[in-house]
Amino acid sequence: MLLLLLFAAIAIIAAILVVSMKNIMHCALFLALFLLSVAGIFFCLDADFLGIVQILVYVGGIIVLILFAVMLTSRVSSALLEQTNEQKGLAITACLLLASAITAAAFRTPLVTSFYTADPEGTTRSTGELLLTVYALPFEIASVVLLVALIGAIVLAGKKGE
Amino acid sequence: MMLLPFIGLSAIIFAIGIYGALTRRNAIGILMSLELMFNAANINLVAANKFLNLENSIGIIFPIFIITIAAAEAAVGLAIILSLYRQIKTVYVEKINIMKW
Numbered sequence: 001m002l003l004l005l006l007f008a009a010i011a012i013i014a015a016i017l018v019v020s021m022k023n024i025m026h027c028a029l030f031l032a033l034f035l036l037s038v039a040g041i042f043f044c045l046d047a048d049f050l051g052i053v054q055i056l057v058y059v060g061g062i063i064v065l066i067l068f069a070v071m072l073t074s075r076v077s078s079a080l081l082e083q084t085n086e087q088k089g090l091a092i093t094a095c096l097l098l099a100s101a102i103t104a105a106a107f108r109t110p111l112v113t114s115f116y117t118a119d120p121e122g123t124t125r126s127t128g129e130l131l132l133t134v135y136a137l138p139f140e141i142a143s144v145v146l147l148v149a150l151i152g153a154i155v156l157a158g159k160k161g162e
Numbered sequence: 163m164m165l166l167p168f169i170g171l172s173a174i175i176f177a178i179g180i181y182g183a184l185t186r187r188n189a190i191g192i193l194m195s196l197e198l199m200f201n202a203a204n205i206n207l208v209a210a211n212k213f214l215n216l217e218n219s220i221g222i223i224f225p226i227f228i229i230t231i232a233a234a235e236a237a238v239g240l241a242i243i244l245s246l247y248r249q250i251k252t253v254y255v256e257k258i259n260i261m262k263w
Binding site: 008011012015016018019024027028031034035038041042045046047049050053054057058061062065066068069070072073074083084085087088091092094095096098099102103106107111123126127130131134135138142145146148149150152153154156157 | 165166169170171173174175176177178179180181182184185186187188190191193194195197198201204205208209211212213214218219221222223225226227229230231232233234235236237238240241242243244245247253256
């Protein structure tokens, strides 16, 4: 419980820093911290396989991609530029309204709580079985989507005229 | 231990992500805010799986697909940004107006 509170606090602080830091490189590093603390929340909620996937795919893959893109597109002077546009006040108001609306809607919804008893062996076995039986079709479609995204990224970012 | 604090947590993170997507000038910053929103949704689903005991542990399976799509989105999005940077030498979204009539 204490660990969960700690992870949640780190996640919120890191998320605020991701959207408010001036240097986009520091934002990417705080995004890595945020993703790691979300993985910690997953571990605390008995979703160990998902926590490992989160660390592997997000921290190992997407953060590296973002860091590459940041280093390929930023100039020395860009750290001094203003990073937010003039809609700041309006955006803060809209976001506060949205968060309070979601929370209010959640409080009004009657939810029947029944605890999920965690498998002592972890969720990896049951997740794998479900992925290859009940969810086999979405699993295959996801692999096709990944292939298309891979080819699309190569076509978009590759050198032209060769 | 209840579901509601987790819905609150993910609502806060989602709102922070919306704020970043609305106010960032750097296109990579907007993509990072999108990742925040994906993660808010994932926290919601995992907490629902833990506290509502969903059928076929859909709360564990669905985030896997969300993470897959997020990875594809990040790869294609960053490729588009790199391609744009090569063409017009900027990643600031208010300067990318070549399709604006």
